Amino acid sequence: MGGHAKPPAKHHNPHAHVIHQPGRRLMHHIPLKFVWNKVAGHGRRSGNAALNLVSFIDFLITTVIFLLMSFSASGEITVDKNVKLPKAENVEDIIDAPMVAVNGNQILVDGTLAGSTRAIEELGRMQKIDELFNLLKNKRELWKQVQPNKPFPGVCILQVDQNVPAIVVKSVFQTAAFAGYPNVSFMVAKLPKSGG
Amino acid sequence: MGGVDVGSEGGKKKATNAEINMVPFIDLLMCTIAFLLITAVWVTNSRMNADAQVPGPPNPDKELTPQTPEKVLNLHIGESDFALVWKQGATVVSEVRVPKPPPNDSPVIRYPDLAKKLEAEWNSNGSHRDPSDKKLDQAIMHTDNRTPFKEVVAVLDALYATKRKVKLPEGDKDLPVFNMTFSVR
Numbered sequence: 001m002g003g004h005a006k007p008p009a010k011h012h013n014p015h016a017h018v019i020h021q022p023g024r025r026l027m028h029h030i031p032l033k034f035v036w037n038k039v040a041g042h043g044r045r046s047g048n049a050a051l052n053l054v055s056f057i058d059f060l061i062t063t064v065i066f067l068l069m070s071f072s073a074s075g076e077i078t079v080d081k082n083v084k085l086p087k088a089e090n091v092e093d094i095i096d097a098p099m100v101a102v103n104g105n106q107i108l109v110d111g112t113l114a115g116s117t118r119a120i121e122e123l124g125r126m127q128k129i130d131e132l133f134n135l136l137k138n139k140r141e142l143w144k145q146v147q148p149n150k151p152f153p154g155v156c157i158l159q160v161d162q163n164v165p166a167i168v169v170k171s172v173f174q175t176a177a178f179a180g181y182p183n184v185s186f187m188v189a190k191l192p193k194s195g196g
Numbered sequence: 197m198g199g200v201d202v203g204s205e206g207g208k209k210k211a212t213n214a215e216i217n218m219v220p221f222i223d224l225l226m227c228t229i230a231f232l233l234i235t236a237v238w239v240t241n242s243r244m245n246a247d248a249q250v251p252g253p254p255n256p257d258k259e260l261t262p263q264t265p266e267k268v269l270n271l272h273i274g275e276s277d278f279a280l281v282w283k284q285g286a287t288v289v290s291e292v293r294v295p296k297p298p299p300n301d302s303p304v305i306r307y308p309d310l311a312k313k314l315e316a317e318w319n320s321n322g323s324h325r326d327p328s329d330k331k332l333d334q335a336i337m338h339t340d341n342r343t344p345f346k347e348v349v350a351v352l353d354a355l356y357a358t359k360r361k362v363k364l365p366e367g368d369k370d371l372p373v374f375n376m377t378f379s380v381r
Contacts, residue, residue, distance in 0.1 A: 053218055060225040067232035079241065086349040087304045090356035090372065091242035124341070126380060157243055160345045167341035169348065170378050177248030185243035188349055191304065 079159055079187070080108060086162040088188040097155040097185070098139050100132070102164055102172055109135045120168050129175045136179035156181040244352050247375045266323055266334070269314075269374065273339040273351055278310055282321045292317060305350035311357035318358055318373050327363045332375040339378075352376055 027039045079085065080101035101108040107115035107129060114132040136156065144152060156176050160169055176184050265285040272279035277296050282289040294313045324331050335355055339348060356372035 053222070057218065057222065057225070060222065060229065064225055064228050064232070067229065067236065070236065071232060072237045085241065086346040088242075088244060088349050088353040090353050090359075091244055094241055094243055126341075162344065162346035162349070164345045165341060166339045166343040166345065166348055169345055170341075170380065173246070173248060173378055174380060182248040184246050184248060186246065186349065186352070187241055187243050190240045190242040 082106075083159050083161045084163070085159065085187055085189045087191045089191045089193060091188055091190050092185075094157070094187070095155060095185075097153070097157050098136065098181070099157050099159060099187075100136075100172060100176065101159040102168060103161045104164065107132055107172060109139070117164065117168050120171050121165060124167070126167060126171050126174060128178060129171060132172065132175050133179045136176060136181060140180045152180065153183065154181050155183040155185065157185045157187050159187045244349065244356065245372075245375065246352075247377050267321055269317065269321075269333065269335040270379070271335055271337050271351065271355065273337070273343060273347065278307075278351070280313065280317050282317070290317075290321065305346055307350055307354040310351065311354035314355060314374075315358040322373060324373070325360065327361045327368070330362055330364070332371065333373055335374040335376045336379050337376055 024039075027035050030036075078099075080103060082103040082105075083101055099110055100114070101111075102117060105117055106113060107117060109132065112135060114135045115129040120127060120129070140152060140154075158169070158172060158176070160172070173184055267282050267284045267289055270279075270281040270283055272281065274296070278294045280292045280294065282291075292313065294310050297307070297309070318333065322333050324333055337348070337351065337355075339351075355374050355376055358373045359370040360373050361368050362371045
C-alpha cells in the first residue's frame with residue numbers, strides 16, 4: 001500500500017492571475033454537465049444581448065466638451081430681421097451697449113422706432129435725426145441715474161444693413177455722437193481668418 | 197456595463213466583481229448635451245470700432261501747450277481707386293493711389309491690396325508704434341453719400357488688418373493701428 005506514490009497536490013495560488021482571460025465562468029467549477037447546460041441555456045443562444053457602451057460614452061463626452069467650449073454665457077444678441085449685416089474679418093467681440101438698427105426703411109433703437117431712412121435718402125444731405133437723438137439721450141441719462149459713480153462709456157452699436165447708403169450711416173453716426181455716444185461700433189458678421 | 201474584476205476566490209465566497217451602473221452617468225451626459233444644444237449660439241456677430249471723438253475731449257485740468265499737429269491718414273474712396281493721403285495739419289505729407297478691383301458677383305467685398313498698402317503706409321508714416329503708447333493713428337474716411345455700407349465695411353476691414361501690440365492693464369493685446377472716423381462736410 002505504502003509503495004503507491006501519492007499524486008502531487010494541485011498548487012493553487014489565488015494571487016497568480018489577477019486579470020483573467022475573458023470567457024464563461026458562471027458555475028464552471030461544478031463538474032456536472034447538466035449544470036453547465038442549464039447555465040448556458042440548454043445550449044441555445046442567450047436572449048440577452050450586451051451592448052458595448054464604451055464607444056457611446058466616448059462620443060457623448062466628446063460632444064459635451066465641444067459644446068462647452070463653444071458655449072457663450074452672454075447669450076444671443078438680437079439682430080433686426082430686416083437687417084443683412086456685412087461681413088468682415090478684423091473684428092472685436094460684441095459688448096453690452098444700446099443697439100441702433102438701420103434697415104432700408106427705418107431706424108430703431110432697441111426695437112423702438114427712431115426715424116426714417118427714406119427721409120434722409122430723399123433729402124440727400126447729412127442731418128441730425130431728432131427722434132434718434134432724443135431716444136439715445138434718454139438712455140444716456142437713465143444710465144447715469146442708475147450708475148452715478150461710474151464714468152459713462154459712450155458706446156453704442158449700429159446694426160446697419162449692407163445696402164444702406166453711406167449718407168444714412170454718417171447721419172446716424174453723427175447723431176449718436178451728438179447724443180453723447182462718441183464710441184460708435186458697427187455690427188458685422190464675422191468671417192474666418194484668411195491666414196494671408 | 198462597466199465592471200471591475202478583482203479575481204474570483206471560489207464559489208462559496210461573496211463575489212468581489214463590482215459592477216458600476218452606467219445608466220445615471222449616460223443620463224447626466226444626455227441632459228448636459230440637451231441643455232448645451234438648446235442654449236447654443238451659432239451665429240457669431242462681432243463689431244468694428246469707429247470714433248467720433250476727433251481730436252479728443254479737451255481736458256480742463258491740463259495746460260494747453262502748442263503742439264505740432266499729428267499726421268492723419270485721409271482715405272478717399274473713389275469710383276475706380278483709393279487715395280491714401282497723409283496730412284499734417286493742412287500740409288499734405290504724402291499721397292498714394294491704390295486701384296480698386298472691378299466689382300464681381302461675390303457676396304463679400306474684400307480689398308487685400310488696399311490692406312497691404314495701408315500696412316506699408318503705416319510703417320513709413322505711422323506715429324504711434326511703441327507698445328506702451330495706447331493712442332492709435334487717426335484715419336479719416338472720405339466717401340460718397342451713395343456708397344453702400346458693405347463697401348465702407350470692406351474698406352474698414354482693410355484699414356483694421358494691420359495690428360500692433362499694445363500694453364494694457366489686462367495684458368498685451370493686438371489692436372488695429374488705425375482708428376477710423378468719417379469726414380463730414
